[in-house]
Amino acid sequence: MTTATVPSAYPRAVGDLLPAVRELADRLGEIPSRNAIMREFKIGAPKAQAVRLALVAEPITTPDDTDTGPVSDPWEYAEPAPAITPVPVILPAVKAAEPLPQAEGDGHPPVTVEPSPLPFNRRTLATWPVVLIALPAFVAIWSGWVGLGGLTGFGVVHPLPGIADGFSINTAITLPVGVEVYAAYALRAWLSGLVPPRARRFAKWSAIGSLLVGALGQVAYHLLVAAGIQSAPWWITTLVACLPVAVLGMAAALAHLSGEGSEQ
Template sequence: MTAPTINGSTYPQPVDDLLPEARKLTQELAELPSRNRLMREFRIGPQKANALLSHLTDERARQEQADTLHTAMVVRGSFADRPVLIPTDPTPDADTTDTDPGTSPDESQPAPDTTPTQPAPADERKEQPAPVESPDTNITDPPARPSRAVVVWPVVLLALPAFVAVWSGWVGLGQMCGFGQVDLLPGFTGDNGEPVATLNTAITLPIGMETYGTYALYVWLSGRLPRRARRFAMWSAITSLGVGAAGQIVYHLLAAADITKAPWPITAAVACLPVAVLGMGAALAHLVRENAR
């Protein structure tokens, strides 16, 4: 039993009936389909598929030729519409005469003038103005002054008090959440039994959060990286700065209420900050390095 064709008919169809569906298939693929694809889609033989493909190829060639001609006409029209910068003198030259189309070339030539002509004085020839190309030709812009670089040292003065406030806030909140002295070299002690090296882990919060927020803000506003890296830097910078502001608010509220131990939800959130900073920093470094390669 013969399988139904595109319109449900079991009888073979001519190429003209298959051509509209073949055009739709070409638009869906954004290119000319192969012969095997036409045979498989429309259940036709190789000869009819070759004929159908030949029609599609001819239509594509005619379309490309029409597009090229249209583009050339548009470009030519844009040049024709441009204003003329050099005005032309409407008066004819002294040595040219109007000729009648009905006269012959010999009759159109005037008789030679035997009157001697005197050349113009040298002073008058020198004083003749040169043709003006445009009305703005004689207008000269004043020389541009060299631009001075914007000073950056006021930013340092603004950053110093902010750094002190942010540092104290993060360290205080870290101590409320369980951050404190840690023995960096367990098993190694001094003569008096004290640890050789200790570190207050509360300082990791201001270093990690604020340093990453500043760097992500720089990457975002630099404009020298692809859109993907700048988008990630923008959202991560906004997030880190927002979390930093929230941390300062929480610390000052707890300190004003004389609370020395933070509630467990705040402790859990603060404990996750170093891991979150590590992940965002690694992702941003990967995007920056990928652009450099």
């Protein structure tokens, strides 16, 4: 929509018409044509063309009146980015001869998971040396416990009276079988790592205690024999008599703890 302009009695100069033509360009959103200027301001073709050229020749400024340069593609005047020099990758001497992995579609090399080396040799030690070492130890321990049992009241009994009167057994053998076998069993549970933490702690201390008791029993027997004593003192007899019961309780407790869940 255009507004009627009252014609002046005197012809208007180009400089006087330029602000009005600029306002018209702002309303239209574009530079008006020569004919539009002629119709709007009732001027001739030469003056309309001169005003239009003057409007076109005006520099375009930003609202803060700062010079932004010519209006065109901003990338046309952008400075070229500096070239990126590839950094050489220095590999260790051991890996220098290996080919680099090929890049996948996203540009990244494929991820490979290498198996971690085993921290130790999985081969187990031979067991025959243990058997060879255990034979003389078994003889010494067996004779020591049986002899100590004889000095503390252990001896031949008939466990089945009225049923098998001829069947007898020397109760002194209960000492080496109970104490030493339990020590080996608890030692296995402690070092194998196959039992829950509570059972492992119990096995550790009970195994150490059983081995110490076994060593003290051997010392006591040899001291009594060396001194020519035929009957052990009462306190040694008391301790030796409690060993089968103590071993039974520890074995039952370790078996119970070994059956618990690993969360204990």
